[in-house]
Structures are given as structure tokens and as C-alpha cells.
Amino acid sequence: xxxxxxxxxxxxxxxxxxxxxxxxxxxxxxxxxxxxxxxxxxxxxxxxxxxxxxxxxxxxxxxxxxxxxxxxxxxxxxxxxxxxxxxxxxxxxxxxxxxxxxxxxxxxxxxxxxxxxxxxxxxxxxxxxxxxxxxxxxxxxxxxxxxxxxxxxxxxxxxxxxxxxxxxxxxxxxxxxxxxxxxxxxxxxxxxxxxxxxxxxxxxxxxxxxxxxxxxxxxxxxxxxxxxxxxxxxxxxxxxxxxxxxxxxxxxxxxxxxxxxxxxxxxxxxxxxxxxxxxxxxxxxxxxxxxxxxxxxxxxxxxxxxxxxxxxxxxxxxxxxxxxxxxxxxxxxxxxxxxxxxxxxxxxxxxxxxxxxxxxxxxxxxxxxxxxxxxxxxxxxxxxxxxxxxxxxxxxxxxxxxxxxxxxxxxxxxxxxxxxxxx
Amino acid sequence: xxxxxxxxxxxxxxxxxxxxxxxxxxxxxxxxxxxxxxxxxxxxxxxxxxxxxxxxxxxxxxxxxxxxxxxxxxxxxxxxxxxxxxxxxxxxxxxxxxxxxxxxxxxxxxxxxxxxxxxxxxxxxxxxxxxxxxxxxxxxxxxxxxxxxxxxxxxxxxxxxxxxxxxxxxxxxxxxxxxxxxxxxxxxxxxxxxxxxxxxxxxxxxxxxxxxxxxxxxxxxxxxxxxxxxxxxxxxxxxxxxxxxxxxxxxxxxxxxxxxxxxxxxxxxxxxxxxxxxxxxxxxxxxxxxxxxxxxxxxxxxxxxxxxxxxxxxxxxxxxxxxxxxxxxxxxxxxxxxxxxxxxxxxxxxxxxxxxxxxxxxxxxxxxxxxxxxxxxxxxxxxxxxxxxxxxxxxxxxxxxxxxxxxxxxxxxxxxxxxxxxx
Numbered sequence: 001x002x003x004x005x006x007x008x009x010x011x012x013x014x015x016x017x018x019x020x021x022x023x024x025x026x027x028x029x030x031x032x033x034x035x036x037x038x039x040x041x042x043x044x045x046x047x048x049x050x051x052x053x054x055x056x057x058x059x060x061x062x063x064x065x066x067x068x069x070x071x072x073x074x075x076x077x078x079x080x081x082x083x084x085x086x087x088x089x090x091x092x093x094x095x096x097x098x099x100x101x102x103x104x105x106x107x108x109x110x111x112x113x114x115x116x117x118x119x120x121x122x123x124x125x126x127x128x129x130x131x132x133x134x135x136x137x138x139x140x141x142x143x144x145x146x147x148x149x150x151x152x153x154x155x156x157x158x159x160x161x162x163x164x165x166x167x168x169x170x171x172x173x174x175x176x177x178x179x180x181x182x183x184x185x186x187x188x189x190x191x192x193x194x195x196x197x198x199x200x201x202x203x204x205x206x207x208x209x210x211x212x213x214x215x216x217x218x219x220x221x222x223x224x225x226x227x228x229x230x231x232x233x234x235x236x237x238x239x240x241x242x243x244x245x246x247x248x249x250x251x252x253x254x255x256x257x258x259x260x261x262x263x264x265x266x267x268x269x270x271x272x273x274x275x276x277x278x279x280x281x282x283x284x285x286x287x288x289x290x291x292x293x294x295x296x297x298x299x300x301x302x303x304x305x306x307x308x309x310x311x312x313x314x315x316x317x318x319x320x321x322x323x324x325x326x327x328x329x330x331x332x333x334x335x336x337x338x339x340x341x342x343x344x345x346x347x348x349x350x351x352x353x354x355x356x357x358x359x360x361x362x363x364x365x366x367x368x369x370x371x372x373x374x375x376x377x378x379x380x381x382x383x384x385x386x387x388x389x390x391x392x393x394x395x396x397x398x399x400x401x402x403x404x405x406x407x408x409x410x411x412x413x414x415x416x417x418x419x420x421x422x423x
Numbered sequence: 424x425x426x427x428x429x430x431x432x433x434x435x436x437x438x439x440x441x442x443x444x445x446x447x448x449x450x451x452x453x454x455x456x457x458x459x460x461x462x463x464x465x466x467x468x469x470x471x472x473x474x475x476x477x478x479x480x481x482x483x484x485x486x487x488x489x490x491x492x493x494x495x496x497x498x499x500x501x502x503x504x505x506x507x508x509x510x511x512x513x514x515x516x517x518x519x520x521x522x523x524x525x526x527x528x529x530x531x532x533x534x535x536x537x538x539x540x541x542x543x544x545x546x547x548x549x550x551x552x553x554x555x556x557x558x559x560x561x562x563x564x565x566x567x568x569x570x571x572x573x574x575x576x577x578x579x580x581x582x583x584x585x586x587x588x589x590x591x592x593x594x595x596x597x598x599x600x601x602x603x604x605x606x607x608x609x610x611x612x613x614x615x616x617x618x619x620x621x622x623x624x625x626x627x628x629x630x631x632x633x634x635x636x637x638x639x640x641x642x643x644x645x646x647x648x649x650x651x652x653x654x655x656x657x658x659x660x661x662x663x664x665x666x667x668x669x670x671x672x673x674x675x676x677x678x679x680x681x682x683x684x685x686x687x688x689x690x691x692x693x694x695x696x697x698x699x700x701x702x703x704x705x706x707x708x709x710x711x712x713x714x715x716x717x718x719x720x721x722x723x724x725x726x727x728x729x730x731x732x733x734x735x736x737x738x739x740x741x742x743x744x745x746x747x748x749x750x751x752x753x754x755x756x757x758x759x760x761x762x763x764x765x766x767x768x769x770x771x772x773x774x775x776x777x778x779x780x781x782x783x784x785x786x787x788x789x790x791x792x793x794x795x796x797x798x799x800x801x802x803x804x805x806x807x808x809x810x811x812x813x814x815x816x817x818x819x820x821x822x823x824x825x826x827x828x829x830x831x832x833x834x835x836x837x838x839x840x841x842x843x844x845x846x
Contacts, residue, residue: 016476016479016480017479019480020480023480050499053439053499053503054502054503054506056439056440057439057442057443057446057503057506057507057510058506058507058509058510059510060510061506061509062505062506062509064516065502065503065505065506065509065516065517066502066506068498068501068502068505068517069498069499069502069503069506071498072495072496072498072499072502073495075491075492075494075495075498076473076476076492076495078491079477079488079489079491079492079495080476080477080480080488080492082485082488082491083477083480083481083484083485083488083489083492084480084481086481086484086485086488087480087481087482087483093487093488094488094491099567099568144522145522
């Protein structure tokens, strides 16, 4: 018997029949003898519909009221799921984030969890009931007002509850079969990974893999919560995110976990920066003050004759306007010549904890890209990741070439299941 | 400067544009220098839609979960209204029933308010903000779970808050201009009342007038909360429900406040009851044990030769099946001959605090009905009310005849405004 935290996203509870399907799955886990805590998102497009209603009422909704509004979504899905489970003869009770003891700071709209005190959840499970918890929400204890956790909030709720309850596993149900060596929509031969380490999953998430958000993986790593990413449409085993090797697993790690890609970034090049100390620092200070996080940075070698250099960096394309505006405003005191903005870039990242001890990974990567005729514009590396920036329109080809070069392609007889097709 | 509690029902906040209209009205009251607390129902058909979702998931939803589900509706309307008011430059904060201190018993689905501790509402108003409160909901303090108040719950929330805050007036906004001498759909010459006493309003509500529910009026009378029933579509003065005469009002009350009618009742006749002590008591005990409230009772004179009598009573038609089933089950021990069930009855009630000191009201009523050719089947009276049961299909004619007989018809030049037509 285990304590299992299950998390179902909005597409898994989009309508009454989906909710009944999830209820059946929860009831089966309970009947198999496990203690079950379920974290649930709002139904389907509920959150978007509520945001749309708010926009109809005011262009600038106060964030406190926005959070109250949005948390209505999980209130609906959690109570309906509890009813549906109850209807299968299994007792179930639903709890808001506040009732479940999810304590956050007061940053409405993207609150951070600062404590989890799930005494009501523990009591409910101890009495043999299933506890359903609203994802994405918590309470700001200084005002007793509801807060929302922002993007990926329900996954984070699930991992935080699993950590606090010392659950055996946190199952994240999604519409794919697990974590793949690459996006199967781009690489049809991509393989599902049986296991991936926290560090690898962090790099995958940070590099564009969408299956789990970064903060959820960070939380899981900090508290050692094993995550099982799996499909809500099948009973197949998915991917375990954990540092513990599975039973029978060869302990030595493979070199490469997978290839991630990201088309959401843009590149800004600051042209003609005086090559004197402090100028680069000033540029990134201006960008940071505009609330923009930058990713990769490249500084060209200075041309001795002019004493000028170019500095390029990548950033989320959604922050492009804010960053260029801030830099233009400070052009006089920084003293650069001009700005170039390019949002037609793509980023490919090769990730694998095994590359730490395997020299030659970069060489093999660059050779694969060269053979495929893909030009590399920027390079950045960590201990377990190499990222390159290419033209956006050559990114797919680059991903396929690298996937093959590192022997990640599945063999003929492996079935790849992807997409919400109910299989 | 006054402290005003305003209550807006679901039809007043049915969509974004209605919410903006209500926001404007609230902001105007605030800008006129008043302190304003607003109680709001769920938007339009939200509650029915949520009930429908629950039915799709399970035929028998647990009531605790049902209450959690339904309270999502006010969460949406209250936050949207707060945003819309904020957008007009007036600070507004929304609060759930729990946050507003609406403490109830644990009868999920139809909880009774046992205390109101609105410290957050007081603080919000003291800081110059408008407080928006979710109607229809409270908290069960023994479990910290949300409860709903049942039918007319938002009106009751408003009156309870007004009592606790010692508000100067509780304004109930509706789609009619106030309380009328009769239903204008049946009596086109019905007049809006400027004032009606608590006792009269209680009798009107109990006799079929739908503008206010009984429990809300009971609460207002107990705590002396003046209610102002008015239209959310006009700025006309509506009807004050209070025992305080208005300034300049002739203190002596008119004899009659109005004529109410009710088609929701049915009549059961228990035929051939042995005319011995205890039989009537036994019949009503059986009906009460089935959870049925009865209204009027008539016992025929016993026929000496047989020693048998008939007992008739009225009850909500929705309880007809339960009552007849319970009586049939106890036919052997009660010893009656048969049951007759009739749901084609109508009830007319004449209400007026002035009738206490005016003899002859019943005579005038019976004469009016007789002149109109309406047969009376049952009669029941209180100090300020006379009710008669007629055939359902002669009820409208009866109401018009009585309305005219008691000089309630409006004169030509009085405008009667009725219905949600935005006038």
C-alpha cells in the first residue's frame, strides 16, 4: 500500500464524461489499496473564459480580484470530481488550496508556496477517504486571501503536497505517454524515456520541453519527490523523474537523455558597444530593471581599430518590446551604435547527465549540425547541456539530425504513443 | 451620509455589460458620500448550469460537495463586480461568505445563519472602500466548510449583514419597481406600495407574493432592518418594508395592503374519518413525519348517523406525492375511507394590518367573490389576512374582483412600471 498523489490537468477534466473517467481511475487506485490524494486543475477552457469575462469588465483587473475569480475554476472541477468518485462508492471530499494548507506569499497571480500544512488532507486520508485538492491556488496568511500560483501551478501544488505528505509518488497525468527523447511531432522516431534525473528534467524544462514546468521539477528535486509523468488515456507506465534508478535498471547512465527545442525566444544584438569595463554590466542591468530574464549571451571579439564590440543575447520573445524600449532609452549613457532585433531564431539543446564524463559530445553535435547544413549562431553550455541557436526554419531539421547522431531513434518495434487520442 | 447595503440578484449581473451597469450604480452611491456594502448573487443562470453539471456526473451528489460547487457562482460575480467598480476609480474588494463572517449551522443546501461577524467588511468600509460580499453562502465553523443558504439566500445575506452592520437601509434590487397591491400581470391596475409593514410583508410573502422570501422578511423584522425593494433598471423610489412611517405619511394605516395569490398548492381530502378524539391529530402527525408542511385545514361537520367526517387540508403541490403515500400507508390505523387529491386549486389572500380594527372586511370580500361568480372552497384567517381557496381557473378573475372591491385600483394618471424592460 502506498500514498499516491495524482494530478489531473484541465484537458483530463474538460467535461462531465472526462470527469467520470478520471473518477474511475482514482477509484481503481483506491480499491487497489492505496491512499489517494488528487490535485485537479480547472475544467478545460474555464480559466481562459474567466480571464475573458474579466477583460470584458475592465482592461486592468486588480490582481487580488483576478485571483478570486480564477480560483472559481478549480472549485467547480474539484467538487464535481468528488461527486463522481462518491458515485462509484468511494468516499471523497474536496478541499480548496486554503483548506489543504497551501500557504503562499502575497504575490497575487504568481504566488510562491512558502509552507504546506495539510492536516485536513492527512485526516481525510486516514479516515479512508480520497482527498481532492484544488490545484493552482493557495492562501496568503497575512490577509487570509486566496492567491494563484501562476503557470504550472497545479503541477507545483501536487509536488508540494506530495513532499509534505511524504507520498511514495506524485503522478502527473497528461495527454502524452511520458517524457520523450524529442518532441514526437518533430521527430517521429523519438523514444519515451523510462527514467530521467531531476537535473536532466530541469534542463529539459528550461530548454523548451513542455511536459513539466521548471518550478515543479525544482520543488521535486529539493524534496526528493519521485514524479511519474504518464498518460491519462492509457495505463502504460510513463516516465519517472527521480534520481533513484528503477529496479533492474543499468545503473550507469546513458550519455544523452534527449533533445529539446524552443522557438519562443528572440535575439537582441547591441551593436557598437565601447569595449571598456562596465558596459556589458550596464546593458544587463538596464534589461533586468525592465523585468526581463535573459538566457544566452555572446560577446564578439573587439575590433582593435575601433575599440567597439557587439553583444548579443537571447530572451523570451514576449519580452522583446520591453527590452528594446529600455535599451533605447539608455542609448546615450551606454553609448552603443544601434540595436538589432531578431525573433526568427530557434534553440536546440542536447541534455544528458552522462555527458559530464564523456568528452567529445560537443564535437559530435557540431559535426551532426554541419552535416545537416545547419548554421550555428550562438552556443551556450552547462555541465549536462549544450544549447545552440539556429535559424528558426532549420530547427526541425537540426533536431532530427542530432537525435539520429546520438542514437536516440527508436527501433522499428517500439510503439510510440503520443497525443490525446484516447488510446 | 448613510451606510447602505445593496443586494443585486442574478438577473442584474447576468453578463459583463449588466455588471458594468451595476458597478456604475454602486459607484454613484459611493460618490454621493455613502458607505456601501454590496451583496451579489451568481450571474444569470450560473447556478442552474452548475446543478446541471452535477447531475451529469452523479444522480445523488453529496450535499457538502454540492455547496462547494454552487458557491463558485458568487465567487465569479463578486470578483467581476469588484473589478468593474475599481475600473470606475472607486476602490472595491470582494469577500466570500466565510470572509464576511456569515456563520451558519451545518445544514448543507439550506443552512441557517447563526451569527454574523463582519469585521473585515467593517474595516474595508472604514478604509473608504466598497465591500462586495457573496450572497447565498456562509461557513460551518465546526468544519470550516462552505454552506449555502438555500432559496432566497442572497436576500437573507443582505438583511443579516445590514442588521449586523446597523446599516441605515438594505436595498434589494430586483426587476420590478417594488411591492404591488397585486401581481400586475393579473391586475393591470395594480399600484406600487410606498410602504408596507413587516407583518403585512410576511403575510404577502407567505401568501404567494414572490418579490421577497419569507425568511428574509422574518430576519428584517426581528432586527428592525428597513428594506427598500426597488428596480435595478430605474432610479425610482420603490417600496419600503418597515414599521416606521415615512416622513409626511399619514400615520393611520390604510385597511388593505394588497391581494396575493398562489397556484402552487394542492388540496388533500381525507374522506370518512371516524369522528373520535385524536384522529385529526394522528392524520397531521403522519403528514408532519413525512416532512410536509400543511397550510389551511377544514373539518366538515360530522354526519351524526354515520359518526364519520371529512378533513381537508392544503399543502405545497410538490409535497403531494409524499403526503398521500404517508397517509395511504397509515390508512389501517387511522381508519379513513379514502383520499382525494386536487391540484387544480388557487388561493387568494387579502392582507392589511388595518383590517384588525375594521369590521366587515370578510363580508366585503365574500360579496365581491360572490358577485364575480367565484365559489369559495376553504377559508382561513389571521389577524391581518383572509385567505380563500377557489378553483385555479377562476383565481385571476377573483383577484381582479377583490382588488377593485377594496379600492386598490390605481387612478388613470399613475404610471405602473413592471417587468425587466429597462425603463
